[in-house]
Amino acid sequence: MAARRIYLVGEPFECFADGDRVTTPKRLSADMEARGNGADSGVELLPGQGLLEADYAELSQEVAHHCRPRDLRASSQWRESVPATIGTYKDNVANVLVSDLRQSGDKEFTAELVIHPHNVMLIDRDNGARHVAGMLEVEACLQMAMAVTAQYLSPPGSEYAFVTSTTTINFLAFLFPLPATLTLLVNGMGDADGKYLELDLLTTISQSGRPTMTMEFRSRAFDVAVLRATERSQLDRALAFGPDETDDPSI
Incomplete structure (x- = not known):
């Protein structure tokens, strides 16, 4: 038995x-x-x-x-996982939610969701719910997209910064603090003359054989130098107006 x-x-x-x-x-x-x-x-x-x-x-x-x-x-199932520290931009590894990242198919990547007990998103949130907070799931999907972009999609030796333009989030079922898996599909990718990568990504969290959440990204991975120049330009525009003035985005 x-x-x-x-x-x-x-x-x-x-x-x-x-x-x-x-x-x-x-x-x-x-x-x-x-x-x-x-x-x-x-x-x-x-x-x-x-x-x-x-x-x-x-x-x-x-x-x-x-x-x-x-x-x-x-059980002997416990094994030490390897956090995806590249591309997730976390100073504290306890805040990394993606572990054992690997390529699992053509344009498909898989990782384990690992929630560290000292993760910052657990420290100051307790509403009595028995499921994992949805914002933690969103953060896990974002980390998955950034880690895959940095480790697999960006050109070797380059430095790109992940910037999201639009997301579509679907919560399908509660996620509980049990083993769970992240998968990412690259539905589209283009290169804008080395200035940035145009990305269409779909991340899914699954538990017990069924998806609990999907998060679709329309994003750009900017070359860091291009991103800094864009930030400076938009900052100059923002500082040119007082708090009661408005800017016309069509100009």
């Missing part, structure tokens, strides 16, 4: 843990101490979101010490 699965999520997602199918390290430790083993027989622990590798390793040792393998065992 297949083992019953319990997902382990980090403390930021404590309100999602129901104790039966999902728990946190603190809850599981207290349960094992109180009951002698942390669950009924034939239970397998699986890693969810908001966990550090050290937390999972420590808890796995605690499970091994307190429980018989046939009663409760920690």
